[in-house]
Structures are given as C-alpha cells and as structure tokens.
Amino acid sequence: MLVFIVRRVIISFFILLAATFVMYLLVANSGNPLQDLQESRAPNREAQIEARIRLLNLDTPAPLRYFIWLRGAAGCLVPFALECDLGQSIQGQDVTALLSVAFSQTLQLVIAATVLAMVLGITVGIVTALRQYSGLDYTVTFSAFLFFSLPIFWVAVLLKEYGAIRFNDWLADPTIPIGVAVVLGTISGLFWMIVIAGDRTRRVTTFAAAFVASAGALWLLSETQWFADPGLGIVVITVTAVGLAFLTTAVVAGFTYRNVLYAALAAAGIGIVCHFALDSVLDDPSGLTIVLLALVTVAVGMGLGYGLGGLQRRQAIQAAVLTGLGTGGLLFVDRLLGAWDSYSDRVGGRVIATIGARTPNFQGTFWEEGLDRATHLLLPTIAIVLISFATYTRYTRSSMLEVLNQDYVRTARSKGLAERGVVVKHAFRNAMIPITTLMAFDFAGVLSGAVITERVFGWTGLGTLFVTSLARVDPNPVMGFFLIAGTAVVVFNMLADIGYAFLDPRIRLS
C-alpha cells in the first residue's frame, strides 16, 4: 500500500511538471503582453516596454523562460523556505501574495457549495434509483437534464434578479397575497404527491395535506410578518430535531432494536436543553467557541451511543452524533436568523447580496457578520449546487441501479436482511466506489469551475484573477492560478485512487 502511494506521488509530480510546461507555452502564446504599451502614446513608451521586457524576461524564448519560472516555483516545494517566487504580475505585484488572497475567497465559495451538492445529489440519486420509473424519478431525471443544460452564468443572472433584487424589494413589505399562497400551496401539493406516490386516495390525501400545510404556513408567515424578523423558534427546532433523530435511526439501524433510537432522541434532547443553557455563551461567541461546541457535541453523541447503544453500539454512536450535530446546526441557523432584524437595518434592507464576499467595512456581532457572509454566499452557492447536483444525481442513480441488479444484493435479500440493510450496507457501499472518483474529480474541478460564478457574483477569487490576467496577457498570475488548479487535480486524483483502494478490497491487496 505504501509503495503504491509513493509511486503514485512520484508519477503525479512529473505529470504536474509536464502540465505546467504545456500550460506555460500555451499562455506565452496566448497574446502579446506588450500590446497595451505599444499602442499607448505615453512619452516614455520605449522605457516602459523595456521595463516590462525585463520584468517578464520576454527577451528569453518561451521554453527557456519556463525554466526561469520553474526555478522560482521550485522554492515553493521546500517547506518553510521563504523563496517561493512565482514571478510578478504586469503591475509588479508578487503573484504569491495575489494568490493567497484570492485562494481563501475561492475556498469559501466552493467548499460549502460542493459538499452540499454532493450530499443532496447522492441522496436524491439513491431515492430515485430505489423508485425507478416513479413520478419522482421522471421529475428528478428531467430536472437533472435541465440543470446540466443550463449555462451557469445565465442562471446566475436570473438568481440575482429574482433571488436578490426583487426579493429585497419585497422584504420592505413582506406580505404574501392569498393568491400567491394558493399557487405555491398547489405547487407544493403536486410536489409531494409526486414524491409520495401510491394509489389514488393516497395521492389525493397527500396533495390536500401538503396544500393545506404549505398555503397555511405561508399565510401564517405573512400574517405574523415572519420575514421581517425570521427565526425558527423552539417549537420548530424541537419537532425538527426529533424528526432528525428518527431519520438518522431509520438510515443507520432501523427500529427493530430500540436502543439506537433512544440514543438519537437523547442527543436531540440534550441539544435542545443546551439551547437554553448556553444562552449567554451564544450571545456573541467567537468562531473558536462554535468549533469547540461542535467537538463537545460529537463527544457527547459518542458517549450517548456508547452508553445507550446496547448490542448495536456502533450504529447508536453514529445516530447520536449525527442527530447531535444536526440539532446543533438548527440552533446555529436559528441564532443567525436572530440577527436578521439588526443586520437588515444596517444594510438598508438589501439583505440578499449580489456582489462580493462581504459587505465592505461591515463590522458587527459574530451572528451579524455570519449572516453577512451567509447572505453573500447564498446565491453563488445555489448556482453552483444546481449545476453539480444534476451530475451527482444521475451518476448515483445509475451506479445504484447497476449495483441493485447484482447477485450479491439478491443474496443479501435471501438472507432475510431488512430492505434498509440491503440498500445502505450492500448496495450503497458498492455504489460509492465509482462515485468516489467523481467526487475527487469534482473537488479538483471546483477551483476552476468557480471562474464563471466568481465573475458573475463579483468575487475576487482565483477565477477572477485568472480571467483578468489572461485578458491582459499577464502570464505569471495565470501560471500561478494554474499551479493551484493543476495541483488540486493531481492531488485529488491521487486521493481518488487511494480512496478506491480503501473502498474496494479487491484493489487493496494487489
């Protein structure tokens, strides 16, 4: 295994080296970096041209210039050596400095979105595979096709218009007209009818229940002016947390043996109690406090699972930890929404942002700043999720269908294993093997995939750095960007191979 990894690392390194060479030549060939100066009428034109030629070593032929660049870049490989020199931009800024700023912006943008797209896409993919040829399956399949036929910038423009500009306008007087509530209720009714399926009476009751619940909820939210100062409230949190306990139990263990459910419910209960107990701590916490609380939650969940799990200790620990974290997440969202009113006042009612990663010069409590980031992340995240969600759904669905058709799944059923175990333990575990590769590819690709999203939403991340530098024929920042993107591809491909070996014992040994 170790030999396998070492070999893989060495090969990856040389591949990356070759790729930078190819890329360097392509970039050098992409345009004339002196064009703007040659067209300028400045009196010191010749001197400026001379200076830039020296700055970018333009008097050296491109293949040789690559080695000059490489010598500087080699310094980045040695840890703690200060000699990480990726050259300078046309304006004379250090590329390493430009990159580090841009990199953190891009990471903020893509990590949440990618993880969300994976979780949602894989979940929906499994459900549609289990209910192949149902109304839900057809709806999801069609939506998936629609989503990956959408140009992301087109979606982004729509999101900005309807998700931000018009939504913010509406927030000034957040009432929902009865007609709109009825239409949305009908849509929700149709949605749940398709999801639940069943015979005619079941469909009609589902539709009616969903319609009444949705339209009623909207009416209630409108009447109580909920959108002016939203929050979850303890009732919603409690109901959701208990639901979460049942859901995680259903997935990890089923209900035949109750101990797992008890552990999960206990985790939910402790979470809700903490809501009150930690009230003062959570008024204006630091990021560190939140991380510590999350760690404590995991520890408590493990303790509960261990103590209450009985014969299904492992499953109980999983269920309790997941429920605990979920409940914690709910409390977190509730607190964020609690800052809504004051935040809205401070940004003049334009809550959902369309440009940038943060409101410039905005300072406030932890929750206000958190909400500020969240409202900036919201739209670009939706845009990214919409597009990659589709790929995950399709891929997971076909992978699951393939696996569900395998003989060993039939064997698992013939043992009398409950359907939950057949799906989670046998089918999903095997279906995950090819999905790992997709995830690695996707993570590797998100850095460059964010190019367009960043552009539309005005984030000054890696993508924007790449696009503006390329337009100016500024080779060093472009190469810097590529070095990061290419390294990500190589590293994640390597991780995919290792993950593959981890998931599939047949590869593990060879």
Place this chain on the structure above:
Amino acid sequence: MSDPTTPGSIPAAAAVAGDAQGMNVVARTQAQMVRRRFFRHRAAMAGLITLLLIVVLAFSSIGFASVPGWWDKDYFSIATVENRGRPTLSVIPTWLGGDGMHLGEHPFGQDNVGKDYFALTMRGVQQSLTIAFIVGLVGTVIGTMIGATAGYFRGRVEAVLMRFTDVMITIPLLVVAAVLGRRYGSSGIVVLGLVIGLVTWTGLARLVRGEFLSLREKEFVEAARAAGTSARRIIVKHMLPNIVGVIIVAATLAVAAAILLEAALSFLGFGVQDPDTSLGKLISTYQTAFSTRPWLFWFPGVFIIAIALSVNFIGDGLRDAFDPRQNRVRD
C-alpha cells in the same frame, strides 16, 4: 453496446434476451434493436425533433454563407430602434385576450443600435452549433484514435499516450480553452472550434482505451491476429465496430458540453469576437440589461438551453439504445 463476443462486422445475430426469466425474444439484428429502442425513447425523440427544428429555423431564416434565407433582415445592419426595441412577437391569440399570433417587424426585438435581434439570435445559434459540432467531431476523432492505439498496442506506445493524456487532463478544460480562445477567438469560429477540439479528447481516450484493453483479449481479435490481419485492419474492422455505441454516446454528450463551453468562453470574452456573435456572447453583452430589456437576455438563453437539453436527451436515448442493461432492473 454491441455484444463484445461477436465480431462487429457481422451484426450480432439473435438477442437471447432475459433467458434467465424465460423470455424468448424474436431475433433481431443489433442495429435494428438499437434503432427500435432509440425511436421508443420519448425524451430522445422530442430532443431530436426540437434540435432539427432549431437547426432548420436557424439556417433557413437568415441563410448561411452566400445562400439567402427567408427572413428579410440581417444581423449586422443598423436601424432605428422602434418602441425601445421591444419584441413584436405575439403568440397569444386574440380570443384569449392577446394580440393575436404574429411575428411582427422585430419578433425578438432590437438591440442597442437597432439590429434585428431575431436575426442576431439565429446567427448566434448557427455559430454556437457549428463550433459545438466541430469541437465534438475533432475531440471524438482524436480521443478514439489515441485511446484505440494505446489500448491495442499496449507497452511503450500506451505508456506514452496515456501519460500524455494524464498531462492534458491535469489542465482544467475551461482554463485551457480560455487560454486558446484568447489567442484564436478572433480567427473565426472554425479555427476556434478546431483548437478547442484539440483539448477535449482526454475523457474519451481513456474510455476507448479501457474498452480496447478488454476487447483485445477476446477470441475474435486473437483469431484475426493469428490470421495475420494488419493491426490497422483489426482496429478498424474488428474492434471499433464493437464500441461504436460508446463512441456515439460520448460524441453526443461532447457536443452538448461544447455548446455550454463555447457559451462560457464567449461570456468570459475569450470566445467568438466582434463583429461576429454567438449565443454566449449575446447573453454576456446584455446581462446587465436584464432589468430593463429582459428579452435581450431571454431569447439567446432559451436557445442555448433548448439545444443543450435536446442534445443531452438524444445522448441519453442513444445510451439506453446501445446499452439497455440499465433498464432491465429488478426493483
């Protein structure tokens, strides 16, 4: 996918489908079955018809090259902007309280300088389709050639080709396409399509290589080799026909991806350059006009989506037609 145990030059004879469940299916040739399954795939048929309609509309309306079309306006003449450039297209009949069904003077409206937006959009469709088609074709041909060569010859040839593929895969497609587009965007769409096609073959090359690696161990290939058939002939006559399904599906999906790639490049400013246009460029130009003149944004967008969606559906239908395994699942 065709039955890999049967030499592709002979259509796989009877389909002994589902014998485990005791079904006896009438014998049909492979090609007949593929065709039949494809034509039964409703989404694929809808996609095919939509795509054909769009192609006919785009190329007949404003003409192509020197052939004139039936639409009386072109995409470059400047005119006075009438009624703020609003579209005159109306599809709601009068008895429904609309304006009746008519095209009007400028069905999709006019742009800033009064160019007919219908003609512009049609030009954009033409350009986007042409680029996507060239990219798909070039990428497929190169990918198949590299993958087939590597998979058939193995050894050093394979090592060199696959390492080269690894290197190219390391460069994200949008990045390398942007760099190439920066250089060749102004050289016209054919050149742009060709250079982008030169970098989109990597996925297919890996796929074809994998298929070839398993095919070359099959008896009919050994037999051909033993009979002294030349490598070129074995590859072309015996092996490629067996993975034609895989290639066709990949090519179709590559075209769909190329449509979106071209749109993205033009949006970033590294694609089609003035004075020519494409759907992506139109959206990019008018994204800020969305609040005031949304039609400038909607029409090209709807066409991109319609094309990409149609091609994706066709690809899905082809996949099901060539590889119906996925549909015969015990649930």
Place this chain on the structure above:
Amino acid sequence: MTDPSLPVGAPLPDPAAGGVNQPEIIESAAEVHVATKLEETAGPGEKEVLRVEDLTVSFPTDDGLVRAVRGVSYAVHEREVLGIVGESGSGKSVSSMAVMGLLPKSARISGKILYRGDDLLKKSAKQQRALRGKKIAMIFQDPMTALNPVYSIGDQLAEAVLSHEIMPRKKALARAEEMLALVGIPQPKKRLDNYPHEFSGGMRQRAMIAMAVINNPDVIIADEPTTALDVTVQAQILETLVQVKDEVNAAIVLITHDLGVVAGMAHRVLVMYAGKPVEIAETDRIFYHPRMPYTAGLLGSIPSLEGGGGGSRLRPIVGTPPSLINLPQGCPFSPRCPLATDVCHESEPPLAATDELGHVAACHHWDKLADVDDPTVYFRTESEAV
C-alpha cells in the same frame, strides 16, 4: 436441449446401453458422484414442510406477457431432496424465486406457497422476511458474484444470523466459524477475515452453503449450485450439501438443468418444460421409466460413460424451447416431439398418473414409452438407430 457444452455433473450410465436390467450401474454412478450416498442419510419424513399449489408467475414486458410459470404444484417433505430439472427458461428458477419472495415487483404471482401450512403469499413483507433465510434459505448458481466483494466472509455470514436475531457480533461470528468448519473450510477462524476474492470458486460455494444453513433452515433451495463450478469440485460441493442437510435436518429443493446432478442426490424428481411440470416421479423411475418424451430426450442427451454403440453419441433434442409469450396451441413440446400426433397439437395434456407409484406425466402418449425397453430410442437419428 441440454447444452452439450455445459459441464455435466458426472458421467452417468446411459440407460440406452444398460437398459432397465442393470440398476447396479446407477449405484456405481452415485458413488462417482456423491461419496455419501443418499440412502445412508436420514430419509424423508412424513410431514410436508413446503407445498406449492398451482403457482403461476408472469412478467409484463414490451413484447407482451411472459408466462414464465404456468401452474406448478409440488410438495417437499422433511429431509427430502426434490430435484427440479428443466432447461433454461422452463420456469424452474422463477418458481423458486417466487417461493423465496425475491421476484421483482412487476411479477404477477398467483397460487399458493405453503410453508408448514401457512400461505407465504398472504403474509406481509415483514413476515415473509422473517422466514426468508431463517426457515427457507437459498444457494445461488454463481458463487463468484453472489457474495458481496467489499465485506469479509465472516461479516456476510454473521449478517445472516443478525438479520433474524439481535446478539453480540462476537457470538454471530463464532456461529459463522462453526458453519465454515461444517462445510469443510480449513482454518475457519482465519478464513472469517478473508474477502470473497481470496476464496476459490468451490470455497465460495461452500461459504454460500454455510450462509444458507447458518440459521438451521427447514428448506434449502439450491439453484444450480454446481453449474458455475469446475467439474472437479462439483461432486465435492454436492457431497457437502448432502452432509450439511443431514446436520441441520433440512429438506432440499435442488434445481438443475443437469439430470446427472439429481441422479445421486434426489429422492424425487420434477421435470419442467415451458413453465409447467411435465413429469414427477421417484428418481429411479425417471431414469429407467420416463413417461414423458421430453424426459426421455433429456436422458438421451446425457454423455455416456460406457461408450460404444449408438449410445456413445450425444443426441440433442432437435428444435428450441417455445416462446413463453406466444405458446403454441396444444402440448408445448409437440413441435419437438417425435411421438407427436394431431391430438398433441390440439390440446395440452394434464398431469396424469401412469401407475400406482405416484409417477405422473403430462403426455398423451406416455404408454408408447412404456412399451419399449429404451425410451430414448425415439430420439435417435435414423443413421444411429439400429
């Protein structure tokens, strides 16, 4: 027809060569086959454990309704081995999948499947699941694909126990180890941690047998348990199966396309054709006194150990099995049957008794087979016929 390229369990005496007068040959064949002779094991009891009544299964497809099983009835007694023989598409696998409740949801099933008197088809999914793997277990054809590649053998065996009873994992693993030892896997403790790909085909099938008997079932359905294996290990696997059956006192429904496999194994044999049973009798009766031309044809297509004479040549049944979507009118075997007359093309014969020994056959002309010494004579080509 029995595909001659498929491995045949073991050479069987050709009844054509030996004829009815040499029953000792079958004894020696059984020795070749299964060292533990069936006669030495516990015989069938009086009580029925499984009874199938008029079972029909059909699948809707694009091309029409596929009638895979068209009315199958049989009973299995305690400790009995019932062989079900037929070519692929005869409905033998589908009917046993119906017993296990493993058919796809699209399948239309009617009739009764009684386990100790309770109709399984009337039970809820949950009740069915409680019996599946606990009281009725199954062994599948291809051990290479029937085990999940990502879990260890021990995991998969323990899971079979834990599916029906909550107990500490260690206890379940101990039971798994015991079972691996029972099916003759050396160093069972070490083998628990192995993955399926580290087992040979024969070992995997042993593991499958261990998995099937780990809950002490009453009935084991073995669907072509040796077909996918090397000829050399087929006999060992059958031997293991008989041994284990005795250990846990289970009945076996042995499904195969290979008459050679049932020869030394089964107490009774049910022959299926086109979704229906066409002959049921004790194993010896089937081999020496077939009363259905199809059975006779199957016997004729078995390669002979004796060699020489007309018997040395394989004699396939001409033609192919009928389409289950458009069954021909009359007896489904009539298009391929050398004895067929007009009546065969017009009406499908019911299963009817041919003697007092419980030997039933579905043939208008079973008496013609009773008239000759060697029933396979009808299937010889002219040049072969003496």
